Amino acid sequence: MSVAYKNFWSLNTDEAVVAGILRNGTNKQVEVFMPLNAQMKGVDLLLMNIKKRKSVTLQIKGSRAYEPRKSEIDKNVHGSAGWFYFSHDVIYKATADYFIFLVYVIEQSPKTGRRAFYPHIVAIPTKKLQSLVRLYKKEGATKMYNFFLWVNYKKKEAFDFRDKKYFLSAYLDKKGLDLLNKEVA
16 A cells, blocks of 8 residues: 655744744754654644653744724834734634734834834743733624734834724743743753
8 A cells, every 4th residue: 555645744934034033032952853754733843841741732823914094103102013803712712822913113223214024922831811801901893803913113012903002012022031941941
């Protein structure tokens, strides 16, 4: 009996970018893995401390960069937002330990005035995300949630400004990576 082989898995762009950020931002003994089982829903990457045999599962969600509206721009607010749209089940039936939101932020160089896209992550424990959703999000008739995550790169802060505003700065970039490092330390 012969078996047909096909490429049923691959990293999407957001997962590849996050894998690179994790590889550069986690401890040396921590490795980034991708599940090869196509049946494993809700887990995109795995962080594992090989020596201590501790692991953390990750759900990666990416967004394109959005140009801020003139009404959203003032002297103290820099950066841009990402938009995420999930069903109730994605949040409350999640199997991953952490959600990582990847937001591409439009940053302007003060020296040259040139603008470029830079990836930023918000790495938040799933249980914390669920509690924030209960407190701050409105569930539509279709049982869907909208998230608009703004990343202010100059102040190193992140917040969701859809429904009720709440801050996610404690999970932004290095702070989020520090949480992941503690989990697998």
